[in-house]
Amino acid sequence: MLRRIRSEQLQVGMFVARLGGPWINHPFWRAKFLVANEDQVRQIQSAGVQEVWIDILKGRNIPAPDTPEIPGPVPAPESTPDPMDPATVPQPAATLDAEIVRARELLQSGKAVIGSMFADIRMGRALEVNGALLLVDSASRSLSRHGQALLALARLKARGDENYLHAFAVCALMIAVGRTLGLPDDEVRELGLAGLVHDIGKLTLPDTPVHKASERTPDEEEIYRRHPSAGYRILNEARLYSNIPLDVCVHHHERVDGRGFPYGLAGSELSVHARIGAICDAYDSLTSSRPGHQPWSPARAMEYMAVRVDTLFDRRVFKAFTRTVGIYPLGTVLRLRSNRLAVVCAQNEADPLRPKVMAFYSVPQSRPTPTELIDLRHSGETVVAFENAAEWGYSEQQLMEIYAGSA
Ligand SMILES: [Fe+2]
Incomplete structure (x- = not known):
């Protein structure tokens, strides 16, 4: 009450x-x-x-009678959109190509916001989250207009921007997965912030063990494994009075079988938020370029993670994750039975194994073809294999140009 x-x-x-x-x-x-x-x-x-x-049912009431209650309306229930709250205002749906344009601008401004937040931490200044929170709400609105555009775009990371964009990509993934799981809006917003700050502890550690291209020595590994706890300290000092970013920050490298770090927590010791953080962080890390790692295709990352469900990753959250990004995420390149390459351009909610694809390349002729939009639900075409676009000479950016014009 x-x-x-x-x-x-x-x-x-x-x-x-x-x-x-x-x-x-x-x-x-x-x-x-x-x-x-x-x-x-x-x-x-x-x-x-x-x-x-x-x-007053959860805490102390005001003493009566000399402290009258201020008359006025109480807030609307949480399930209804709050006009004061920019994250919950309904957003009109947008086409993929229209939302990619807006998401691109959002990523640019996000890079500046995250960059200045990271610079403050490196300088030992207190964490300032207001800009980050505006960014979380902007990401939230983008995902409301189109569920895939920001996720697809955030996978593309130019050299030098990886850290900022990893933070933003994990933020967007966590918001999207939180929504798929039906979590309340305030929790989803916290998940978004958690995505932005989950690796913030790395900023306070020496560069070499954190960004090393080759395998870390045992000493370097020990230093690297401090980053969740270092991040926790930064967030704690910022006094956000919020548990989810703290929880995700300190536990995003824990694994459900107890073989993660820093505490080796297992199963029910891990919150759903920490499990979401682990999956979103792992997926974005696998699909991104970083020292010593060529980016994997979304399909390869999904396959890798799928066989590690119940050992590294939580089954229920991974299921929600695949529903969110699709079994064939946007931008996945597939070989069709007709021996053409096609890129996934839209999910079919009712039949996730048969997405809409854009055929663009003939394998026997070794050359591009005029593009053709194919809905695999209503076509004789079937998927015969995953393909690595880079092996066919296509960058992720070029693929996006093919599929973004197709929605
Ligand atoms: Fe991390």
Whole structure:
């Protein structure tokens, strides 16, 4: 049961259900928590928050009778879109090619936001998340307009931008998987932030063990394995009052069989958020270029991960992941029975094994053909193999030009 009070009435022991004003303007971006100490009370008041909704069933009520309740509406239930909340405003659907244009701009601005956040951490300055949170909401809106455009684009990483774009790609994947799993909007938003900051601890470690092209020595491996805990410390010092980014940051290298690091947690010791983080981080790492690793095709990464379900990765979350990015993710190159190469350009929700593809290359003739859009549900064509586009002389960027014009 919610009561609306003035922020100066706030006391330790009250459960804050919502803070007045846009959430972005105050440090308590996860605006649901038990007020644990006077410091938090002072922070809310000094952040200029005028009014607070408290849940009197979960925490302390205001003393009656000399502290009247402020009349006024209580917030809308969480399941309805909140006009104050940019992440939950419904977005009109967009075509793939239209959304790719917007997602490209978003990636550019995101690179600047993440770059300055990372630079602050390297300089030992406190983590500033407001820009990151705006980015999470922009990613969220892009995924609402088109479920695949941002995910496909975020896989393409120019040399030198890998770290920023890995953070952004994992952010987008985590938002998308969180939605597929039906998690509440506030959790999905936290997952997005978790994606942006999950590897932030690497910024405080020496470069060599973290970005080494060859195999790490045991000492280097020991240093590398500190990055989840180092990230946890940075986030803890930023005092976000939010558990999900902390949890994902410290546990994204844990594995369900207990053979991960830093703590070797297993099974139910790992939260669903940590399991989502592990899968999204692994997928983006496998499909990205980094020192000593050529990017794998999405299909190869999916195959690799699928055989490691129940040892490295959680089965339920992986299932949601495949529903999110598709068994044949956008941009996957397939060989068809007619001996043509085709690139996946849209999923068929009802029949994920038969996506829409764009045929573009004749194998027997060793040359490109005029493109042809084929819906594998309604065609005699079938998939006979995965192909590596690079072996046929196509970059991911060229493939995108083929499939982005096809939706
Ligand atoms: Fe990591």
